[in-house]
Amino acid sequence: MAAENPVESFQEKATCPVCLEYFTEPVTLECGHNFCRACIAQCWEGSDTDISCPQCRQTVQRRNLRPNRQLANMVEIAKRLSLQAAKGKGGDGVCGKHQEALKLFCEEDQTPICVVCDRSRAHRAHMVVPIQEAAQEYKHKIQTQLKTLRKEREKLLGLKVTREGKSQEYLKQTQTERQKIVSKFQQLQQFLKEQERLLLAQLKKLDEEIVRIRNENVSKLSEQISHLSELISELEGKCQKPASEFLQDVRSTLSRCKKRKLQQPEEISPGLDERVSGFSQKTIALLEALRKFTDTLPSALERKRGEPLGAHRQANVTLDPDTANPNLVLSEDWKSVRWGDTRQDLPDNPERFYPWNCVLGCEGFTSGRHCWEVEVGAGGYWAVGVARESVRRKGGISFSPEGGIWAVGRWGNQFRALSSPVTPLPLSWAPSRIRVCLDCDRGQVTFIEVGDEAPIFTFPPGSVPGERIRPWLWVGGSRLSLCP
DSSP states (O other): OOOOHHHHHHHHHEBBBOOOBBBBSSSEEETTTTTHHHHHHHTTTOOSSBBTTTTTTBBBOOOOOGEEEEHHHHHHHHHHHHHHHHHTOOOOOBOOOTBBBBOOEEEEEETOHHHHHHHHHTTTSEEEHHHHHHHHHHHHHHHHHHHHHHHHHHHHHHHHHHHHHHHHHHHHHHHHHHHHHHHHHHHHHHHHHHHHHHHHHHHHHHHHHHHHHOOOOOOHHHHHHHHHHHHHHHHHHHHHHHHHHHTTTTTHHHHHHOOOOOOOOOOOHHHHHHHHHHHHHHHHHHHHHHHHHHHHOOOTTTEEEETTOOEEEOOOOOOOOOGTTOOOOOOOSSSSSESSSSOOOOOOOTTTTSSSOEEBBSOSSSSEEEEEEEOOOOEEEEEEEEEEOOOOBSSSSSGGGTTTTEEEETTEEEEEEESSEEEOGGGOOSSSSSEEEETTTTEEEEEEEETTTTTEEEEEESOSSSSOEEEEEEEESSSEEEEE
16 A cells, blocks of 8 residues: 655645635634634534534534634645645646646536545536546647648638739739720820811811802902992982983983892802811711710720629520520520521410510529620621510510610621610621620620620610519521520
């Protein structure tokens, strides 16, 4: 049997047998046993007679309680010994209440405790484990969390690098677009300055011609006015003469007045009217061309090479056979549509277009940015765009934003945007493959020629209402195909 540790034995002697903690204000009974003053008072609470020692049950007198100052000094010494013993063993700290080494861990209170705390009422019913065992268990849990956190950090670091790379790529693209825009606008400014110089020079010549004709007219009119004034003065003087003198050569005088014809001055040339009017028309046409140019000018920040900047998602669009006009024939994969030779025997459901040769896409969009491409061919009659879910299906349909349709189309030798009013577009812009870009959040639709990424037309932000929007096609003797 191992020898008893004198320090532990000393500490045990300094412990109250009631509260199992170091004595606090120790008192001695007649039987010689010691207790904390508060502990013995609690044991005797409610009893006026027959009080006894809680340890040996001997009857004692309450008035014979004596403070044991020597024991109180021993308790202080025991506390210091416990603290030194804990420090000497390199323990995990010391209990602030009992000055004992913190060797245990209370699972319920989640705190380290000493052996005295474990025997006290505060922790007696709690789950207690050795502090090293608890440390190992929680260290394993912490290591597991650390592993998860490190993985998340590595993922975020990778994402950060990817995003930074993308941002640099976008910045390079925007710089390229900026250079293109500056170059184009410099060319446009040069063109406008040249046009301004030519028009002003022609107007200057026109001004000089108008002034020349005006001066010639004023000179001729002034000469004729002078001659008429002389004749009037002569006739007025003749009328003042006596009758005999007045009648002399009167017939000759009248003959001279009758024979005299007023020479009309040269009028402002009708050709000048046409030329002035032509300048006005030319100015209007130039301003209208500039307006259309600015309306369709793509935003450098809205476009990435080949697709809108980090926003428009390529949509896998298919055609909805329940909406197709009976004259339209859909492919088996619902990716293309053509005009049929004969009308198909199909149910006249409310969703189906009739009599217009229209069809909607199966997909509908209420938010976000989406794009898809349509092969339209090099000619024919067709229209491509989007329509709201509630677009009219039967009877007369307005191919316009007021009718719930936003599109561009070709009618033989005419290519135009179905705006209000319709916007004619140069036939040279008519593409064979069109990308439709729908921005539901901004209410905007943009059409782009896939070949050289040139913008065709843009319905400005706020044009498309905030409701479900679907792809829309009109087929007039052509074949339209949705591209993969």
